[in-house]
């Protein structure tokens with residue numbers, strides 16, 4: 001269609017919407033925001049007559065590339081270190097995608113501007129596209145990659161694994177609670193506008209460097225829909241800003257959404273990009289460098305800051321703090337170390353780091369070896385079964401961490417851990433901001449104001465609770481992370497598939513000490529013990545090292 | 552928002568990481584193993600759809616993490632009054648040392664539904680691209696062949712007003728019934744099928760609107776805004792409008808889908824499309840409108856109704872709750888059939904507005920009713936007495 005006919009077509013479809021006269025439409029979702037009904041321009045001008053063929057054309061490219069990859073036997077050049085982490089990533093991401101689809105109707109009644117609803121409906125089906133195209137990519141990996149274990153059990157695993165649970169926030173946060181907090185601020189303004197860059201652009205670039213050009217093909221295709229979604233969010237945000245009484249809630253939600261996205265996305269994607277790659281060329285950007293460019297410069301400086309003049313209170317302190325966590329406090333390294341500590345409770349294999357990796361880390365993150373080098377040497381030493389336990393039960397100068405009740409990533413930057421008694425339970429949080437999210441933000445009042453539509457944090461948020469007192473072999477069988485011989489584990493702390501004797505089995509786990517839930521233990525302590533626990537914990541680290549003996 | 556930047560990539564390295572390169576436990580386990588396929592072999596559609604939306608009753612060990620203000624998260628089963636076997640069992644309790652296990656998959660009957668259209672990304676865009684191409688081409692051919700010149704003024708008026716008015720039905724239901732409902736059903740299979748349904752209706756609305764735009768440009772005397780006045784105040788259309796509004800006011804997602812696809816579409820949608828427009832357009836020298844209306848007719852009859860009967864057929868034959876479901880549905884029928892019949896009857900004046908006459912209204916309505924009765928029959932439901940109105 002010509003530009004002129006697109007404009008006319010778009011004008012015409014504005015005639016479609018109408019106001020009910022006889023019945024009130026059902027209102028399933030609430031918000032504490034207020035919106036004035038105002039004639040608004042649909043920012044997208046998307047007409048299905050051109051939308052469908054455009055998407056079909058993108059599909060041709062994706063499926064063409066997939067056929068080519070199989071014909072050309074791409075998997076002979078794919079790095080296993082990389083593809084193993086895709087077992088985690090691709091188990092999680094189809095749910096956030098489909099949840100974004102499910103989130104769209106939360107905005108229909110709460111934002112009373114029918115001009116925006118057309119764009120939201122198209123986003124809905126875009127997200128169905130994303131979810132199924134990603135499931136399909138995973139299926140292709142399962143069929144063509146050397147080790148299908150973990151891909152084949154993907155959607156069972158992500159539902160009961162603690163990493164899957166961490167990632168699930170990135171979906172459930174879109175579809176529950178205050179409709180605007182969820183479907184607009186958390187989903188569109190923060191997750192899509194800021195973090196899809198690392199998810200769908202930075203990570204695929206790393207995939208290509210590891211011999212996998214299908215992930216980029218699929219995810220660039222996904223990302224090409226994202227600018228429309230970002231416009232959806234922007235239009236809603238501007239409307240929210242136009243009502244003074246929303247500013248307090250916007251400030252709250254931006255703080256929560258920013259911090260939670262940082263905790264969750266930077267943990268996962270940071271680990272994939274830094275520890276899942278074999279590309280150790282010094283001129284390749286580190287995750288920190290990518291973050292600085294894409295999140296700090298492009299999102300924060302170019303997108304958020306200009307909104308300040310409309311009255312948006314921007315969490316400058318938290319943006320700087322996220323950077324501080326990544327650059328000074330080793331957030332990504334701490335997370336990767338923890339994932340590797342807990343390799344036995346997962347459904348992918350984690351490759352040990354080598355001297356070449358060490359050198360790159362030291363170059364990109366000066367001081368890395370002093371902090372993490374020894375531990376990774378131990379990981380390597382303990383990677384093949386040889387009469388010892390998995391690393392989590394060996395003495396390698398690592399204190400098993402407590403979980404953050406809010407973001408569910410463990411409290412890894414030990415000095416930042418805070419404890420609070422909330423809803424009658426002692427809880428640990430990775431950072432004051434996560435405590436605030438649970439104890440202050442997700443409550444029916446906020447700074448003296450009624451917020452009856454605000455959601456709640458629910459669920460069994462500490463994974464270890466469920467397995468308190470269990471033998472590890474039973475834990476792994478209960479979760480189903482066992483291969484088809486009935487005893488070899490899906491997870492392995494190395495990539496060597498040549499010799500079955502090098503593969504860990506349930507029998508190796510049987511001899512380990514039982515799982516203990518840090519949170520259950522915390523709640524059994526006396527007040528004095530708890531105070532001592534916090535004091536000690538805050539003196540631990542980096543790299544999970546025990547607190548130095550009191551001098 | 553960031554442009555993709557080309558980055559230099561290291562030289563390819565041979566890793567031999569392809570399927571079959573080595574033999575070890577699971578080396579041949581190349582199918583998704585967390586669900587039972589509906590037929591013997593799992594389909595591509597199932598692979599990309601089943602279990603994406605988790606369920607605390609089987610695998611979701613830590614439960615839902617974020618809730619609404621009332622503390623309920625996810626997709627509560629009681630967002631509809633219908634039940635599938637297993638629905639009444641309590642959610643598995645998890646507590647310190649409980650382990651993660653829930654009920655054996657699928658845990659309840661909702662997970663047994665499969666969309667017989669097997670819609671996912673690839674099929675969806677292929678189908679709808681073909682539709683918009685086809686509609687475009689038909690309208691464009693007609694324009695070039697000057698096919699609209701044969702229309703007499705009464706017919707021009709009929710298309711402007713009545714065919715035009717239907718775009719509002721499609722648009723309103725597409726968004727506020729179907730798109731709204733796809734947040735609420737208990738499995739990904741339901742919600743994806745419903746979102747596809749939603750897009751059919753939104754697309755059909757745009758098809759009609761853009762057709763209306765072309766006619767405005769091409770046909771002298773064609774009033775491109777007449778559809779608005781018709782929809783807003785023509786008494787013949789106010790029954791349809793009230794019925795459509797009633798559909799968007801339904802709280803229960805399954806009731807909304809049922810009332811939309813089992814009651815309203817056969818008794819009102821097909822009455823208008825199949826038993827009026829498609830019948831009289833050719834007699835009035837119009838061979839184009841039927842091709843535009845025909846794709847919506849096909850969407851419903853061949854695809855949307857198909858998933859709907861599969862979805863409700865499972866529930867009316869459920870091994871535990873068939874009777875419960877049938878009695879709930881009978882209540883829905885008693886509520887929605889009279890509204891639909893009323894909407895259909897109010898449309899009656901349309902049957903005498905054109906020069907070349909359609910079949911008798913009562914014959915059209917009877918045809919629609921018997922189609923409706925047939926659908927109920929296939930769902931093992933009795934025809935409600937309200938149908939005789």
Ligand SMILES: [Fe+2]
Nearest residue numbers: 097100127130
């Ligand atoms: Fe998406």
Ligand SMILES: [Fe+2]
Nearest residue numbers: 404407430434
């Ligand atoms: Fe946290």
